[in-house]
Amino acid sequence: MLIYIKYMVSSRCKMVVRQELQKLGLHYANVDLGTVEILENITDLQREQLHKNLKVFGLELLDDKRKIIIEKIKSVIIEMIHYSEEMPKVNYSDYISEKLGYDYTYLANTFSEVKGITIQQYIILHKIERVKELLLYDEVNLTEISYMLHYSSVSHLSNQFKKVTGLTPSFFKKLKEKRKGNLEDL
Incomplete structure (x- = not known):
């Protein structure tokens, strides 16, 4: 069962x-x-x-079957972006569809109806969260992050980051460094 x-x-x-x-x-x-x-x-x-x-x-x-499908979609996306060593080489739609065994159109329509955003928007939000994490850890540069998360260019990543957060990746990183400096002064 x-x-x-x-x-x-x-x-x-x-x-x-x-x-x-x-x-x-x-x-x-x-x-x-x-x-x-x-x-x-x-x-x-x-x-x-x-x-x-x-x-x-x-x-x-x-x-509820629809809630179950939504949670499965979210879990696949979170695992793919936050916990996998390497992003899938196929389209996200093919990857999600294959992983869950459902037609992507059905998954996308169900997700949009229930969550009010598209699967693609959900993926973008999680990719930006992953970019933030990687910037904070300061172990890889923006070019490497862009490559890791399959952005077509650093410019594309930066534009998407700014659209979602209102900040450029470099300004976000400077804020982190400024906060760290303030804490060390205490």
């Missing part, structure tokens, strides 16, 4: 889900991308208890 849980793709969340399943005596085959494959049928009482236990940790058991 497959159940769906809304959670971020992180080892801590996976650990919490596994612990809560074990507390209820439920055996699972897989905990991944917001889904849990339970090896036996889950009773209504177990489902309700699992729902309550997960809620304490800010995790949500999902029953």
